[in-house]
Amino acid sequence: MMRQQFDRDIRSLDAVFSFLHRFAEEEQLDARASYVLDLAVEEFFTNIVKYGRGTSSDVFLEAVRSGGTATVRLEEQTSVPFDVTRATQTQFDVPFAERKPGGLGIHIAREMLDGLAYEYVDGKSRITLTKHLET
Amino acid sequence: MFSISVNEKGTVVLTGRLDAAQVDRAREIFSGLDDSAVVDFQDLDYISSAGLGILLATQQRLKKGGKAIKLVHMNRMVRDVFKIARFDLIFEIE
Numbered sequence: 001m002m003r004q005q006f007d008r009d010i011r012s013l014d015a016v017f018s019f020l021h022r023f024a025e026e027e028q029l030d031a032r033a034s035y036v037l038d039l040a041v042e043e044f045f046t047n048i049v050k051y052g053r054g055t056s057s058d059v060f061l062e063a064v065r066s067g068g069t070a071t072v073r074l075e076e077q078t079s080v081p082f083d084v085t086r087a088t089q090t091q092f093d094v095p096f097a098e099r100k101p102g103g104l105g106i107h108i109a110r111e112m113l114d115g116l117a118y119e120y121v122d123g124k125s126r127i128t129l130t131k132h133l134e135t
Numbered sequence: 136m137f138s139i140s141v142n143e144k145g146t147v148v149l150t151g152r153l154d155a156a157q158v159d160r161a162r163e164i165f166s167g168l169d170d171s172a173v174v175d176f177q178d179l180d181y182i183s184s185a186g187l188g189i190l191l192a193t194q195q196r197l198k199k200g201g202k203a204i205k206l207v208h209m210n211r212m213v214r215d216v217f218k219i220a221r222f223d224l225i226f227e228i229e
Binding site for chain 1: 152154155156181183184185187188191192195198199212215216219220221225
């Protein structure tokens with residue numbers, strides 16, 4: 001398992017991607033799984049940075065491959081839980097001119113991942129992403 | 136690494152990875168567009184919702200004046216992202 005700590009800052013994104021690419025290389029993930037994990041982690045990491053939720057603590061990433069599944073977990077200390085699995089759905093039935101990008105990232109992540117789970121335990125938020133690998 | 140440029144034909148050329156940390160550079164170019172244009176994705180390896188947001192805002196602004204951007208040469212993964220976002224209904228994609 002790989003684990004790394006990141007500053008809660010958008011400028012950490014490059015380091016986040018480096019971590020994910022090292023994981024993809026070491027565990028020989030296929031290109032699609034690697035893309036999907038990049039995209040999903042970016043969405044949730046930037047949400048954590050943007051919406052701070054009452055803390056400036058660092059964000060931890062863990063990544064592990066078990067058989068045909070890759071799992072990445074984002075963990076942060078926060079006093080305000082936010083269950084990403086219950087986030088507002090993107091509205092696709094509005095006219096083009098009124099369409100807004102809000103919620104789009106979470107929608108794409110949900111659609112491309114094979115699993116998305118949230119838990120809040122002992123003041124820590126944990127978002128767990130899973131992606132089945134191509135054989 | 137991400138770069139954006141406009142070539143001699145007026146085509147906007149995207150290269151590398153367009154993520155949330157790079158959107159300001161993309162916004163700078165797209166906000167300057169005031170006519171229909173082609174956006175070349177040939178060398179774009181990655182785009183997330185941050186980049187999609189810039190493209191959506193640009194298309195909405197241009198459409199008000201009867202203009203539009205057309206997207207060309209997307210790789211398969213990027214195209215899948217556009218389909219899931221239902222952006223294939225908003226943009227002409229070649």
